[in-house]
Amino acid sequence: MNSLWLAAIVAGVITFALRLSFIMGLERIQMPAVLRQALRFVPIAVLTALIVPELLIQRDGTLALSLQNTRLLAGLLATAVAWTTRNVLLTIGAGMAGLLLLEALL
């Protein structure tokens, strides 16, 4: 079990170092304009890369592009709600309710 504690501490140090890297080190480097422009796309690019596998990749690692895929349908519903309402709570609520309903039906 001691090796697990060690892994957790190393993981914590790595995570903190990644988060601190540019925040602490930026004074010493000059960021090129094109890099600054690219960084504006970090939120949308990372979030999409986090969302898409959750909706389309099944537990066994295969792609599920079908109307039987309840997570995909619920995710699309949530996207529509987010688009029309821009309300975080409504989006999560609609997606969750949609998934529970679809799983009961399909």
Add this chain to the structure above:
Amino acid sequence: MSTARTEFLAGVRAEIPILLAVISFGLIYGVAALSAGIPASLAQAMSFIVFAGSAQFVMVQLVDAGAPGLVIVGTLFVVNLRHLLYSASIAPYLQHLRGSWKALLAYLLTDEAYVVAIVRYQQKGEAGNRHWYFLGCGVALWTTWQASTAAGILLGAQIPPGLPLDFAIPLTFIALAVPIIKDRASVAAAITAGVVVLLTMDLPFRLGLIVAALAGMVVGVLVEGRKK
């Protein structure tokens, strides 16, 4: 100029709708950690030390699968590489702060804190106290995460296993992503990242995530055109 107090409270308030999802994820993290054979004390300590929900979940899965420590640490590094992008993206707004502030905000730089805080930083107007907004986001998420992982560890088996609580996190990301799609370039960045992440699913250590994010950023810049 808005005071430190109003900025802090606005940051807390902005996270409140997200907290329900954080609670859901914290609960199932606690349950999953115990069933993977991780002791309760370590499961909770990971929430303090690592403070990164999805990375902690990946660690639990790897421990459950009996992966060696080096594989666990290596995978965690790749999964958390996106924080390097967050750090680079938010760093210009934090340059006026003292080192202790920078360290504190870096520790609190989760997905949910980053996206909400960066949207605030990009708004126009007097920005002198916006680190308090960021701190409000971080503190709201931190306390909720610690409490909900503790609850997951304590309640354990009493939480019905059939509930798709894990789905709350991608739903949160959808709620945060849709409003920041503002122009053709961000649409292109999103589509690119989404397609590339599917094409790179087979890469080891979940490298696909960071490859997809970088591809999305490149296409975003190309579609927008170089700015002077």
